[in-house]
Amino acid sequence: GLCQKAQFLISATRLDQCPADEGVEIAFVGRSNSGKSSAINCLTKTGLARTSKTPGRTQLLNFFSLDEHRRLVDLPGYGYAKVPMPLKQHWQKHLNSYLSNRKSLVGVVLLMDIRHPFTPFDQMMLDWAQTNKMPVHILLTKADKLTYGAGRTVLLKTQKELNENWADTASIQLFSATKRLGLDEAYQQLALWLEI
Ligand code: GDP
Helix, strand or coil: CCCCCCEEEEEECCHHHCCCCCCEEEEEECCCCCCHHHHHHHHCCCCCCCCCCCHHHHCCEEEEEEECCEEEEECCCCCCCCCCHHHHHHHHHHHHHHHHHCCCEEEEEEEEECCCCCCHHHHHHHHHHHHCCCCEEEEEECHHHCCHHHHHHHHHHHHHHHHHHCCCCEEEEECECCCCECHHHHHHHHHHHHCC
């Protein structure tokens, strides 16, 4: 994995509960069911982020430490049909305030299900990143759901869409937690941001 010493640090429901804003941090974002927990598990060590979650738990910002100076943060997911609107707005507020205030944040990993790229949530994140000059690395998750050829086609199409709408904001790759596909490519980007 990215770091064998990776461990769960804290769940924060409010910004003032976040770990000290020092060192470097990478945030993982994506709508619910995009494969975010599976990717974090795959990139660190198994079981770090639970894959079966309840809406209650996902409203928290979950911090993982890689070492003394480096962290990953699992940001709230969106898209639970059963979650009432006020709760969604509550999440949105947390996400906004984390993103706009966190000085140690060096990059965002955006997870998009390869079969449903560029949801409104994804577009909102990319707009924010472009405005704030925050680098984004996109994982097209569950790539194993498509054939190799179909996966490459989606990759090319999404690359084109990024160039047209969010030039110089994001890089993108195929990823599968199940088949452990695209791990090295993802490590390379994370290591660059984390200065490992
Ligand atoms: P999260 O809600 O974004 O954290 O998504 P999860 O990691 O919990 O995954 C949501 C669902 O997609 C689960 O049923 C996972 O088993 C499945 N899933 C996650 N990653 C992959 C993958 O790479 N391939 C396939 N086929 N399924 C995956």
